Amino acid sequence: MNCEIRNEGDAAVVVLSGDVDLESSPKVRNALLDCVSMKRTVVVDMKSVSYIDSSGVASLVEAFQAARKNNTRFVLAHVSEAAMRVLELARLDKVFRIVDEVADGLGHGD
Amino acid sequence: MVLSVRVPARVGSLRLVRRLVGAAASACGCASQGVRDTVLAVDEACQNVILHAYGEDASGDMLIEIRCDARRLQIDLVDFAPPVDTTRIRPRPLEDLRPGGLGTHFINECMDASEFRTPPRGAGNRLWMAKTIR
Numbered sequence: 001m002n003c004e005i006r007n008e009g010d011a012a013v014v015v016l017s018g019d020v021d022l023e024s025s026p027k028v029r030n031a032l033l034d035c036v037s038m039k040r041t042v043v044v045d046m047k048s049v050s051y052i053d054s055s056g057v058a059s060l061v062e063a064f065q066a067a068r069k070n071n072t073r074f075v076l077a078h079v080s081e082a083a084m085r086v087l088e089l090a091r092l093d094k095v096f097r098i099v100d101e102v103a104d105g106l107g108h109g110d
Numbered sequence: 111m112v113l114s115v116r117v118p119a120r121v122g123s124l125r126l127v128r129r130l131v132g133a134a135a136s137a138c139g140c141a142s143q144g145v146r147d148t149v150l151a152v153d154e155a156c157q158n159v160i161l162h163a164y165g166e167d168a169s170g171d172m173l174i175e176i177r178c179d180a181r182r183l184q185i186d187l188v189d190f191a192p193p194v195d196t197t198r199i200r201p202r203p204l205e206d207l208r209p210g211g212l213g214t215h216f217i218n219e220c221m222d223a224s225e226f227r228t229p230p231r232g233a234g235n236r237l238w239m240a241k242t243i244r
Contacts, residue, residue, distance in 0.1 A: 019128075022157050023121045051128070053153055054212035061207065082146060089219045090212055091204045 003031050011041035017048035020056030032063035036072050043105035047078040075105035113176040119160050138178035139243050147220035154213040155187050163191035183241045191234040196226040
């Protein structure tokens with residue numbers, strides 16, 4: 001699993017790729033929470049997430065909740081089919097803000 | 111029997127388990143979504159063994175056995191931890207938005223049937239899961 005962070009002004013784009021599972025989700029959790037604490041907008045690019053389990057979902061939920069407390073915009077972008085299936089199973093596809101492209105999440109299309 | 115594998119009940123084993131279960135489900139004729147669902151269910155069940163059955167003193171194994179016929183895929187996940195109180199294992203309400211606690215829900219959603227069955231002699235717990243092959 002790869003987790004890269006790209007700074008875009010007062011926003012961060014967290015690019016996840018590979019399997020977000022019990023082994024790698026702590027790294028994802030820490031990265032997301034760090035970004036949420038420092039930025040006004042966090043966009044999670046999930047195009048290359050090949051697998052995500054309940055621990056990966058938990059990381060997203062925790063970051064989402066922290067973002068709400070922090071008044072940080074938290075968006076999932078370009079969610080892979082595999083990841084979307086898991087979000088739907090958890091009924092979280094209607095909870096998270098999900099956009100097609102990272103640029104939409106950053107508000108460039110606004 | 112399509113697959114029988116015994117691995118350490120450790121986080122590091124999960125990736126291998128997912129690859130093997132995916133290959134077995136595919137070989138049994140599951141469609142791609144069925145394969146992904148089966149992989150997720152078994153992964154979540156293994157996580158429960160690692161985190162809850164063995165707990166912090168994780169020093170045991172997990173045995174995963176997969177068999178199938180033209181109609182159905184069946185999986186047994188056996189551990190050698192102390193028997194768990196299966197009456198306490200239930201999915202949490204999804205309206206309760208919080209991290210964690212989704213593993214049992216995913217197993218129930220991904221598989222057509224699952225239940226704890228009598229484990230083999232010397233084993234601790236046995237979770238049986240089944241999925242219709244489409």
